[in-house]
Amino acid sequence: MRRSLRSLLAATAVAALVLPLWGATAANAEPPGHSHADKHALRTQAPRDLAIGSAAWGQRDLVQYDRHAPTKYQQVLGAQFSSLTPENDMKWDAVHPAPNVYDFASADALVAFARANHQQVRGHTLLWHSQNPAWVTAASQTWTCDQARAVLEDHIRTVVGHFKGRIYEWDVANEIFQDTWDNGGVRLRTEANPFLKACAADPIALLEDAFRWAHEADPEAVLFLNDYNAEGINEKTDAYYALAQRMLADGVPLGGFGAQGHLSLLYGFDASIQANFERFAALGLQVAVTEADVRIPLQPGETGPTPEQVAVQAERYDAMLEACLNVTACSSFTVWGFPDANSWVPDVFPGEGWATIFEDDYTPKPAFTAMLESLRDATPGTSPRRG
Ligand code: G3I
Numbered sequence: 001m002r003r004s005l006r007s008l009l010a011a012t013a014v015a016a017l018v019l020p021l022w023g024a025t026a027a028n029a030e031p032p033g034h035s036h037a038d039k040h041a042l043r044t045q046a047p048r049d050l051a052i053g054s055a056a057w058g059q060r061d062l063v064q065y066d067r068h069a070p071t072k073y074q075q076v077l078g079a080q081f082s083s084l085t086p087e088n089d090m091k092w093d094a095v096h097p098a099p100n101v102y103d104f105a106s107a108d109a110l111v112a113f114a115r116a117n118h119q120q121v122r123g124h125t126l127l128w129h130s131q132n133p134a135w136v137t138a139a140s141q142t143w144t145c146d147q148a149r150a151v152l153e154d155h156i157r158t159v160v161g162h163f164k165g166r167i168y169e170w171d172v173a174n175e176i177f178q179d180t181w182d183n184g185g186v187r188l189r190t191e192a193n194p195f196l197k198a199c200a201a202d203p204i205a206l207l208e209d210a211f212r213w214a215h216e217a218d219p220e221a222v223l224f225l226n227d228y229n230a231e232g233i234n235e236k237t238d239a240y241y242a243l244a245q246r247m248l249a250d251g252v253p254l255g256g257f258g259a260q261g262h263l264s265l266l267y268g269f270d271a272s273i274q275a276n277f278e279r280f281a282a283l284g285l286q287v288a289v290t291e292a293d294v295r296i297p298l299q300p301g302e303t304g305p306t307p308e309q310v311a312v313q314a315e316r317y318d319a320m321l322e323a324c325l326n327v328t329a330c331s332s333f334t335v336w337g338f339p340d341a342n343s344w345v346p347d348v349f350p351g352e353g354w355a356t357i358f359e360d361d362y363t364p365k366p367a368f369t370a371m372l373e374s375l376r377d378a379t380p381g382t383s384p385r386r387g
Contacts, residue, residue: 053083232270
């Protein structure tokens with residue numbers, strides 16, 4: 001069991017009385033399970049059983065790497081994080097650009113960087129409706145379900161097999177449910193996802209086999225469902241909860257549920273994230289925040305956000321982290337890249353930005369500081385980190 005300090009204090013009626021004493025102790029003590037080697041690094045302040053990750057794009061930022069002369073970006077990435085997620089390098093279009101061609105060059109570079117920096121790697125992703133290569137999109141127009149299954153099985157066995165023993169969590173299925181606002185409401189993406197489309201008569205059978213193939217290729221990796229708008233309890237996460245129950249009942253090696261955590265200050269924060277994590281954990285699953293960022297609407301001509309926006313951004317990052325800290329089954333908390341210049345947000349949401357935890361000169365933002373303090377204050381956790 002691990003808890004965030006804030007939650008512990010809120011849970012006790014005498015919180016106000018013990019706060020000064022506790023604060024002094026927590027700031028000075030070296031609780032078991034923590035390494036205080038670098039008091040300014042997220043990875044060293046985190047409980048031992050919680051990986052703190054960032055997305056990174058190997059092709060762009062890690063292919064050129066000299067451990068004796070790292071770039072500033074590489075230095076921060078190595079110092080701050082204990083886990084990396086390939087932002088693009090393990091996606092279909094990157095690793096499987098032609099029917100019989102696999103290209104692991106940039107993904108291997110990312111894994112090599114991670115090993116050199118004693119980091120774990122989250123695999124991302126094996127079954128998704130986006131970033132599929134042109135040959136998949138073209139061929140899928142005429143696929144039978146058997147043909148789609150054969151292509152997916154080959155891909156999963158080859159990719160997961162290639163990285164066997166070097167990936168601790170795999171996002172096997174990404175964004176497989178539509179949203180409430182999509183045509184037809186919350187349901188499996190049997191139109192946009194070419195594999196689910198070819199097997200629309202029984203998409204769950206395909207999905208379940210995808211997890212089985214991945215498990216056979218690397219029995220040690222924990223296999224995740226992953227999605228956005230999946231933080232709180234809502235219609236979409238209800239659908240995931242029902243799917244997870246079904247998969248577990250069918251004996252499928254499902255191991256985790258990931259909430260991406262792409263938030264915007266244009267919307268409120270759904271405080272049911274901890275309760276949502278708890279219900280998946282009660283099924284025996286791990287949970288994770290897999291792609292956290294908090295984008296801010298910026299006024300044209302303004303150079304940055306207002307102090308109020310900066311403060312709310314910090315609260316949002318920290319609230320997601322605290323939900324994770326408060327659920328022992330939360331195995332990893334990953335931010336979706338840094339600094340802002342590397343963020344996907346401005347390309348996709350014009351007028352929004354400043355979404356990551358570091359400014360472009362790597363100055364830590366208040367969101368970073370809030371997270372660092374929550375990690376520092378958290379109780380240690382009981383199980384050693386796998387890796
Ligand atoms: O493929 C070309 C590459 O060859 C070229 O070097 C590069 C030059 O800029 O462009 C490449 O395409 C880019 C592609 O990623 C890489 O395959 C696109 O421009 C770029 O827009 C694209 O964006 C990525 C996006 O997924 C695509 O859907 C983002 O970097 C990445 O952060 C984003 O990540 C997703 C998660 O995987 C799933 N959840 C949502 C999240 C944000 O959209």
